[in-house]
Every structure is written in C-alpha cells, then in structure tokens.
Amino acid sequence: MTDTDTRVQPRKTGLTRRQKRRLSRGAQYAVFAAAVIAFAVTADWGRLQNQFAQVDIARQLFPDLITVALKNTVLYTLSGFVVGLALGLVIALMRLSSVGPYRWLAGVYIEIFRGLPALLIFIFVGVGLPLAFPGIQYPGGTYGKVAVALGLVSAAYMAETIRAGIQAVPKGQTEAARSLGFSPARAMVSIVLPQAFRIILPPLTNELVLLFKDSSLVLFLGVTLEERELSKFGNDLASTTANSTPILVAGLCYLLITIPLSLVVRRMEARAQREIR
Amino acid sequence: MTRPEIRVEDLHKSFGGNHVLRGIDLEIAQGEVVCVIGPSGSGKSTLLRCVNLLEEPTGGRVFVGDTELTDPDVDIDAVRRRIGMVFQQFNLFPHLSVTENLTLPQRRVLRRDRATAARVAAENLARVGLSEKADAFPSSLSGGQQQRVAIARALAMGPEVMLFDEPTSALDPELVGDVLAVMRRLAEDGMTMMVVTHEMTFAREVADRVVFMDGGVIVEEGSPDRVIGDPRHERTRHFLSRLLDPAMAEVEEETPDQVGKAEA
Ligand SMILES: Nc1ncnc2c1ncn2[C@@H]1O[C@H](COP(=O)(O)OP(=O)(O)OP(=O)(O)O)[C@@H](O)[C@H]1O
Ligand SMILES: [Mg+2]
Numbered sequence: 001m002t003d004t005d006t007r008v009q010p011r012k013t014g015l016t017r018r019q020k021r022r023l024s025r026g027a028q029y030a031v032f033a034a035a036v037i038a039f040a041v042t043a044d045w046g047r048l049q050n051q052f053a054q055v056d057i058a059r060q061l062f063p064d065l066i067t068v069a070l071k072n073t074v075l076y077t078l079s080g081f082v083v084g085l086a087l088g089l090v091i092a093l094m095r096l097s098s099v100g101p102y103r104w105l106a107g108v109y110i111e112i113f114r115g116l117p118a119l120l121i122f123i124f125v126g127v128g129l130p131l132a133f134p135g136i137q138y139p140g141g142t143y144g145k146v147a148v149a150l151g152l153v154s155a156a157y158m159a160e161t162i163r164a165g166i167q168a169v170p171k172g173q174t175e176a177a178r179s180l181g182f183s184p185a186r187a188m189v190s191i192v193l194p195q196a197f198r199i200i201l202p203p204l205t206n207e208l209v210l211l212f213k214d215s216s217l218v219l220f221l222g223v224t225l226e227e228r229e230l231s232k233f234g235n236d237l238a239s240t241t242a243n244s245t246p247i248l249v250a251g252l253c254y255l256l257i258t259i260p261l262s263l264v265v266r267r268m269e270a271r272a273q274r275e276i277r
Numbered sequence: 278m279t280r281p282e283i284r285v286e287d288l289h290k291s292f293g294g295n296h297v298l299r300g301i302d303l304e305i306a307q308g309e310v311v312c313v314i315g316p317s318g319s320g321k322s323t324l325l326r327c328v329n330l331l332e333e334p335t336g337g338r339v340f341v342g343d344t345e346l347t348d349p350d351v352d353i354d355a356v357r358r359r360i361g362m363v364f365q366q367f368n369l370f371p372h373l374s375v376t377e378n379l380t381l382p383q384r385r386v387l388r389r390d391r392a393t394a395a396r397v398a399a400e401n402l403a404r405v406g407l408s409e410k411a412d413a414f415p416s417s418l419s420g421g422q423q424q425r426v427a428i429a430r431a432l433a434m435g436p437e438v439m440l441f442d443e444p445t446s447a448l449d450p451e452l453v454g455d456v457l458a459v460m461r462r463l464a465e466d467g468m469t470m471m472v473v474t475h476e477m478t479f480a481r482e483v484a485d486r487v488v489f490m491d492g493g494v495i496v497e498e499g500s501p502d503r504v505i506g507d508p509r510h511e512r513t514r515h516f517l518s519r520l521l522d523p524a525m526a527e528v529e530e531e532t533p534d535q536v537g538k539a540e541a
Contacts, residue, residue, distance in 0.1 A: 198372060
C-alpha cells in the first residue's frame with residue numbers, strides 16, 4: 001500500500017482481499033460453533049433421549065407403522081395427486097379455451113382455491129359438503145373423501161403449472177400438427193401435452209412432496225384405526241405411550257419419502273438446465 | 278388444360294389494421310413448381326399460410342383441387358391432409374424419434390395400421406436419404422437433416438400439394454444443398470409445389486414460374502428467366518439487386534444484365 005497511484009484505490013482497510021476473506025469465514029464458523037456449544041450445554045440430553053428416542057417404544061410401532069400408517073399416507077397422497085392432476089388439467093384447458101365462460105370459471109376456481117388454507121378445504125369436504133348434500137357418498141369412504149380434499153387443494157396450483165407448460169411449447173408444434181391434419185384436440189393430446197408434461201415434471205413432483213405433508217390433515221376428518229396415516233398414528237401413539245418417540249419416527253417416515261423425491265426433482269432440473277445450454 | 282391444383286381468388290388478409298394481403302390471384306397447375314419471392318414483410322408467408330388456412334383469410338377464396346377451403350362448412354382437417362407444409366424452423370416433434378415423427382401422424386390422422394405406417398415412413402426416409410437416422414431423435418440431427426425429416430413427414434401423408442416456407446433460411450450454408458436436392462427430386466417426380474425462397478439458383482433451375490410479391494400484391498410473375506433474368510418492374514429489379522449483392526445495393530443500381538452475371 002505504498003503505491004502512490006490513487007486512481008484505482010478502493011476503501012483502505014489495511015487488509016488484503018485474502019485476509020478479509022479469511023476473517024469473514026472465521027467469524028461465520030465461530031458463530032456456528034458457539035450456537036452448537038450453547039445448544040449442547042443447555043439441552044437436557046437424558047431427557048431428550050427419554051422423550052424422543054426410546055428404542056422399545058419405537059419397536060412397538062412396527063409393523064403398523066408401515067402396514068397401516070405409511071401405506072395410508074402413500075395411498076391418500078397418490079389418490080389426491082391423481083384427482084388434482086386430472087382436475088388441474090381440465091381447469092388448465094378451460095383457462096386456455098376460446099369459450100369465455102370457461103376461462104372465467106377456471107380463473108375464479110384458481111383464485112379461490114389458491115388462497116384457501118388446506119385445512120379449511122379438508123373441513124369443507126369432510127363436514128361442509130355432507131351437511132349441504134345429505135345424500136352425498138364419497139366413493140371409497142374416507143379414501144375418496146381424502147382424495148377429493150387433496151385433489152381440491154392441489155388442483156389450482158397444478159392448473160397454473162400445466163397452463164404454463166402448455167404455453168411453453170412452441171406455437172410451431174401446434175401448427176405443424178394442424179398442417180398434418182390433426183384436429184385441435186388431437187394436436188393437444190398427441191403433440192402439445194406430452195411436451196408440456198416433460199417441461200413441468202419438476203414442479204409437479206414438488207407438488208407431490210407438498211401433498212405428502214398435507215395428507216397429515218386427515219387428522220381432522222375423524223378416521224378409523226385402520227385408516228390412520230403417519231401423523232395421526234404418531235400422534236395417537238404419542239398420547240397412549242406418553243412419549244414423543246412415535247412422532248419422531250413418523251417424521252422420519254415422511255423424510256424417507258420426501259427427501260428422495262426432492263433429490264429426483266433437483267436431478268431433473270439440473271438435466272433440464274444442461275439441455276437448454 | 279389440367280385443372281389448377283391450387284386456386285387463390287382475390288385473397289385479402291389483415292392483422293388488425295395491418296392489411297397484409299391486398300388481393301392476390303394465383304393459380305398453380307398440377308405438377309407445377311412455383312417459387313414466391315419478395316422482400317421481408319411483403320406477405321409471402323401469410324399467403325402460404327392462407328393456402329392451408331393456418332391463417333384465416335379476411336376475404337377471397339382458396340381452392341385445393343375441387344374443394345373450397347374458405348367454405349366454412351368444409352372439413353379443414355381432411356383438406357389439410359392433402360396439403361403438406363414445410364416450415365422454416367422444421368417444427369419436428371422433439372419428444373418423438375424420427376420414425377415416430379413420421380408414423381404418429383399417419384396413425385392418428387389417417388388411421389393407418391402400425392405396419393403400413395412403418396413401411397410408408399421407411400420409404401419416405403429413404404427418399405430423403407436418412408434411413409440410417411430412423412431411430413435418432415430430432416435434437417441429435419443437423420438442421421439440414423431435420424428439414425429433410427420434416428419433408429419426409431409431410432410426404433408420408435401422401436399430399437397432393439407441398440408448401441415450403443423458406444425451408445433453407447434457418448440452415449448453415451453448407452447444409453442448404455442437401456435440402457434443395459431433395460426438393461429438386463420431388464419436383465422432378467411431378468409434385469405440385471409452392472415454395473417461398475430466397476434461393477435464386479433453385480428458383481431459376483427448378484421453378485416453372487416465379488412470382489414476385491411486394492406490399493401484399495403480386496407485382497409480376499412469369500418464367501424464372503423472365504422474372505429473375507429480365508425483371509420488368511423497378512421494384513423487382515431493386516429487390517433482386519439487393520438480394521444478389523447486399524453490399525453494393527446502397528451504392529449503385531444494378532442493371533438486369535449485371536444481375537444475371539452475379540447470379541452465375
Ligand atoms: N400473426 C400475425 N399477427 C400480426 N401480424 C402479422 C402476423 N403474421 C404476419 N404479420 C404481419 O404481416 C406482414 C407480412 O408478414 P409475412 O410473414 O407474411 O411476411 P414475409 O413476406 O413472409 O416476410 P419474411 O421474408 O420476413 O418471412 C408483416 O408486417 C407482419 O408483421
Ligand atoms: Mg416469411
């Protein structure tokens with residue numbers, strides 16, 4: 001810094017760039033280490049282990065944890081996803097329709113259901129609809145009810161995603177199809193939608209992850225023992241055993257599914273990035 | 278003598294207030310090859326797209342064979358099967374292999390069975406010299422190869438007429454020849470063709486007739502030697518001089534004689 005040339009001199013701190021970088025990184029590690037130590041010192045480890053990591057309580061959870069709770073979580077989520085996808089596709093096509101009332105209806109649906117908490121939709125489907133239409137019967141009982149509720153929760157988001165995917169397919173694709181004699185509907189089904197779904201696979205998988213978590217709202221519908229999914233199962237057993245281990249185990253079961261799914265999404269996104277270049 | 282394969286009568290097309298086609302009359306006979314040339318924005322693509330109703334004309338009538346396309350009661354999907362179209366940007370279906378690009382339209386639109394569609398696809402890929410790419414995907418092909426597949430895809434539908442909208446404009450110069458060779462062969466086989474192009478050599482050697490458009494009207498038409506070699510209209514002359522020697526166009530007005538030399 002003995003250089004007298006003042007043309008390109010930034011703020012003088014007396015530190016080189018390398019020194020500054022070292023200092024900044026050192027400070028960040030120090031804060032992190034302090035937080036870990038503070039947690040380790042203040043936490044009551046014996047108590048935590050007692051509450052969350054009781055091996056014999058965890059053992060009691062099997063096999064129902066898998067054969068009932070996990071199975072139901074997967075069933076609820078997948079059936080909700082299928083309903084949401086079908087409904088979302090219909091709404092997306094309505095949104096892009098040349099018929100004004102369809103576009104309007106789809107827009108209204110999307111705005112309403114995107115803004116409502118999932119819990120409210122569950123209560124509406126589980127309590128509101130049966131009261132409003134006394135004769136109503138969901139096919140498949142609770143399973144049908146949950147599929148409809150989760151379908152309604154996810155359809156608005158999926159409709160917007162599918163619409164974006166359809167619009168991302170170049171117009172030339174439709175024109176090529178039409179010039180070959182495809183009808184508009186057939187061009188949509190055979191040419192546009194397959195490409196659109198390829199584009200939106202990552203966001204749709206993300207929605208699946210969200211639905212796995214939302215399926216826990218079944219808790220509020222009142223289900224039989226055999227219909228319990230992970231959250232209700234964990235909650236019930238936590239109260240009967242007066243211990244939180246079942247909740248920890250149920251949580252791990254969710255992660256067992258959602259983390260691999262997220263990794264798949266990240267892979268797909270990385271691949272899509274590469275293909276764009 | 279033969280009935281016209283394409284007949285366009287007083288065709289008008291506006292986009293909002295933009296009057297793009299201002300009364301086009303054109304007949305193309307069976308087996309005739311017509312090249313449409315003209316400056317950018319003169320309405321060449323719009324004319325071509327009106328011939329298979331990708332754009333809806335605002336006025337006038339379009340016939341293909343004996344069918345009036347502009348009749349609101351005509352089954353437009355059925356007529357389009359008789360008209361092949363090749364785009365500047367190829368527009369192959371990227372999610373399908375080369376063979377599937379050719380077989381899917383046959384199966385979905387013409388309801389051909391799997392074996393027939395596969396056979397017709399193979400024949401037409403051979404016709405454009407790309408049999409060895411049957412299982413490739415479009416993204417792995419060069420632009421010239423993609424355009425030849427696009428031609429084969431249109432041919433597989435057994436069209437009576439082929440429309441080309443600047444089929445070589447998106448290609449690297451060294452790939453243009455392969456595509457033009459395929460089109461030349463198609464012309465020799467007697468296909469009725471309407472080609473929007475800037476390839477003057479192709480127009481001269483292959484076209485039966487050249488149509489020069491400017492400002493939404495046909496300014497002049499005639500044999501290639503007449504229109505390209507000896508243009509009557511100032512607008513045609515101006516266009517050709519700019520096309521054949523873009524660098525000189527600003528400086529000097531070329532005579533038709535010089536145009537001919539530059540061309541050769
Ligand atoms: N879909 C459209 N909507 C609005 N205007 C359009 C549309 N298509 C074409 N036009 C306009 O019509 C005019 C003619 O366009 P056209 O594409 O037919 O010209 P062209 O002769 O093919 O030119 P180029 O050589 O650049 O392809 C242009 O002014 C263009 O802006
Ligand atoms: Mg054009």
